[in-house]
Amino acid sequence: MSMTLKVASRNIFRQKKRTFLLAGAIAFGMLVITLINAFTGGLVENIRENIADIFGGHVFITGTEYPEGGQIVRRMKPDDRLDELLAEHAPFISSHTKRSEAYATFIFGSKRTVDTVYGVDFVEENKLLESLVVSKGSFDRVAELNNAIIVTETVGQRLGVEPGETILVKLDTITGQQNVGEFQVEAFVKDQDMFGMSSAYAHRAYLNELLGLDTHEFQNLYLTIHDLSQAEAVARDFRVGLRSDDEIEEEEVEVSVSVAGMPISPQDKKEPIQPWEGTRYRVMGINEIMEPIEQVVGVLDKIALVVFLILLFVTMVGITNTFRMIMIERTREIGTMRAFGMHKKQVKRIFLWEATLVSLLGVVTGLVLSGVLVFILSRIGITKDPAMQMFLTEGRLSFVISKGSLVVNTVLVVVISLIAAYWPAKAAAKLSPMKALGSHT
Amino acid sequence: MKRIHFVTAVMILILAWSVVGYAQDFAHIEALLDRIEQRSSFENTDFSALVNMIVEDPEKGIEKIVVRQFSRNNGEKFLLLIQEPVANKGQGHLRDGDSLWMYDPSSRKFAHTSLKENFQDSDARNSDFVVESYATSYEIEGYEEGKLGNFAVYIVSLAAQSDNASVPYSKIWITKDTELVLKVEEYSLNRRLMRTNLYPKYAKVGDNLIPVQMIFIDELVAGQKTQMSLSEVSTNDIPDHVFTKAYVERVNR
Incomplete structure (x- = not known):
């Protein structure tokens, strides 16, 4: 495993421009989703604190x-x-x-x-x-x-x-x-x-x-x-x-039946209050007051996730094409490695490690950029408009990055990159050493 | 010793006499309030009128409001339909017993309101369209005799018997000879003057005497007052369906 990881690490720096573009696309997606998540998280926290005040x-x-x-x-x-x-x-x-x-x-x-x-x-x-x-x-x-x-x-x-x-x-x-x-x-x-x-x-x-x-x-x-x-x-x-x-007794009397979530009351007539x-x-x-606000913010988060997934899909197509090109470019190299005794699985692993490392590089870059942007944005005085104060802390935006969503987003990026690289990796692993060595590429 | 007993007995008698005398005075005023209530009551007949209101608002200026009033059982049921201003035409205030709704034709919705709320943006309250029952809703705190202009009057101080009364305290000026309420001062719970009502003109409708001109002066907002005058007064029967939500909805469609 260490050998395949070492080869994969070396490979991603062989074509710096290509790696930069691939990781850059992933980093951009990561930046967008992290910023939106942090912004909405901060927004909810600010509203909650301001309402509490x-x-x-x-x-x-x-x-x-x-x-x-x-x-x-x-x-x-x-x-x-x-x-x-x-x-x-x-x-x-x-x-x-x-x-x-x-x-x-x-x-x-x-x-x-x-x-x-x-x-x-x-x-x-x-x-x-x-x-x-x-x-x-x-x-x-x-x-x-x-x-x-x-x-x-x-x-x-x-x-x-x-x-x-x-x-x-x-x-x-x-x-x-x-x-x-x-x-x-x-x-x-x-x-x-x-x-x-x-x-x-x-x-x-x-x-x-x-x-x-x-x-x-x-x-x-x-x-x-x-x-x-x-x-x-x-x-x-x-x-x-x-x-x-009294209230406990009243609640016990109020037995209702519901069908498909719709309550069916046996009494149509409203009882007068005693x-x-x-x-x-x-x-x-x-939290009950915050529920409708959180629902609105939740929609914003979902929109961000959809944008993120679209970006990832585009990146996935890019990764698949890139790895197919890599496979064609390295056909002779693969043949040589196979001739020296490398197993099919190891060839596949090199490709998958490469995809993992590129995606992690993108994730880390995206997070670092998000951190820098969050640092800058949270220090800018947004507005003195009283209506906006509800969303701000001391006149500034604040950002809350959720660990959970960070882990989910990172895993999502890595898994999608692995899926994108899987077929080129499988094709590379299947290459016959003889044919590969005979290739001109 | 006998002398002491005699003095005590005399004192008790004086006290008893003064208590009875005081009660008798109140009984006279109570009877007066009863007569006023009976005379302005439309218990057995319906009542309708065209109400013209001139609202003087120091900020908004002068506004005219025209309302068609239908009333039954002294206002236990009433319908107030706005005719003017045009922007509010079709709005209605419908009362049926304890329920009072305001209908807005633009949203086609009825909203609950109360008799204590002001009518539209005027100084009149919804309760001003109901026969005020001074005799039953209030208890007499005291009275004095005085003059209001050239009229000899009783000035009666009243305190609400329940929270349902329009105001917690009021003072009313009643002419001694004609037994007409000419002026009412309304006070808050902490006895601050909130509104002064003047009733300069009365008219005979059947056996009843009702004020046909009223002036409501807001004593809290400087320069705010409303003049209200009644015309086309009728005691003809009003169809039952007039006092229904359905009628309010369709009448100005």
């Missing part, structure tokens, strides 16, 4: 109450079950935040606009202010001013308000009554409204007062997980742990 976590928990004679309201009260789960999962959770929220009308003089306002504990959520980019005003007095509000640049401009001025915020309480609060604008921040995530931030205590919630109550609980791969497992544990007995005791929780992991 905006929402304040990776696992989102909301709670609803529906008391007898009342109406469904979004409210979470201190709950032992919740506290126990938080304590149990403490090693996985780096922080948790409690927020209330309202979709409100912001009014200043004769101007008005609508936006979501989150009630946050600015001391508890110290990372929030770090993640927001101030365009006017400052966060200096936000913590101490009970009715401070941070609004997006767009909302500020729309209202014609300046930091330090007071705006009115009209909203509905959790039970649907109208309420109005006075807020002092402290800062404008760059908005990230690409996914309708434009929002203002105010003190939870004050927003709660307007929403009709007690100071210690909240509407959303966000968990930030140390290791994102654990997010789904943590979400599942909370989902199961927070399920009430009031329940306590709080019912809904737990969602960041």
Whole structure:
């Protein structure tokens, strides 16, 4: 084997130009697929991190109450079950935040606009202010001013308000009554409204007062997980742990039959929702939010794979033709080697080793080029457009190269090169030493 | 000792008398609110009208909205069909009991809305097309006597009895002699004035007295107000199919 490998290694440097072109074609394909995979990987990671920053976590928990004679309201009260789960999962959770929220009308003089306002504990959520980019005003007095509000640049401009001025915020309480609060604008921040995530931030205590919630109550609980791969497992544990007995009973009753994946319900009529005791929780992991985004990115990856396969197919034809030429060029050489006792298998191996080495050379070159390009591209400030910030980290693209896809792509290139070189190799191995020695080539 | 008993008894009597007196005062206002509600109620007849609205928006300018209103059971069922502006023609607000939908002919879809939502871009709410039941939806917090222009009025402070009421608190000015509501102030849950409604003109329709001119002033947005006037008022029967989604869909096709 070492002899055949040595001969193959020597052969690929005999025709440097030809080797350069073949490896270059493979390198180009490898460069394209690696760059696209790294780009989409980075894109998903950036969106995931940015969404986590905006929402304040990776696992989102909301709670609803529906008391007898009342109406469904979004409210979470201190709950032992919740506290126990938080304590149990403490090693996985780096922080948790409690927020209330309202979709409100912001009014200043004769101007008005609508936006979501989150009630946050600015001391508890110290990372929030770090993640927001101030365009006017400052966060200096936000913590101490009970009715401070941070609004997006767009909302500020729309209202014609300046930091330090007071705006009115009209909203509905959790039970649907109208309420109005006075807020002092402290800062404008760059908005990230690409996914309708434009929002203002105010003190939870004050927003709660307007929403009709007690100071210690909240509407959303966000968990930030140390290791994102654990997010789904943590979400599942909370989902199961927070399920009430009523919900378990209801789920048991809801037996459905499905044919070809389509559920067939025995009851056509929708049952009216019955009031329940306590709080019912809904737990969602960041992966559920990311699912549609990942699907879109997955399509991009698939398109890249198709382009890569087309490139490989063209290269494969090139490899087959090249190796047929090599066979013709080296007929006498093959005859000599066979006359000196080389087996058919060894001749075939030389060709296959040659194909493997050329493809590996192409793969390595492609990866090195990708690495250089990734290094350069990730250091270029792309844009300050707020809508693009969702896809970027600190205004720059980031790339994540998946080890799995690297291995798959490399194996794919090598296998396709071997397949392409197989028939010329087989033909070369079958050559009769006598005829080969008699050849003029 | 006997003297102390006597003083205590007198004090209890005074207290009881004042409590009864206070309750009686409220009973008088409650009866007044009942009469107002009955007089503006169309419980046994249908009601239709052409509603002209002039919306003054400090940013958008003045806009005219014309609406054909069909109502049954005091607005338990109603249909509001937009005639003007042309861009919104065919849009409809249909109420059937607890359900209220808004129909958009461009998307041909019904979307759920609520009585508390503003009607189109005006300062009127969907609930302004329903007979407001001050007597049943609100409880009296207090009242005083006063003047509104030349009119002697009761100024009654009301608090919503449930979250279904249009606003948490309101104050209404009722003329003493004619028992007409001339002005309403609506307050938020934290008692901030949100809207002032003026009812300068009433008309007799059958046995009922209804306001045919209304002015809604947004007290939060400076310069924002809406004038609403009713014409072509009728109490003729309206066919049942008018209060259906199918009718809303096909009426302006």
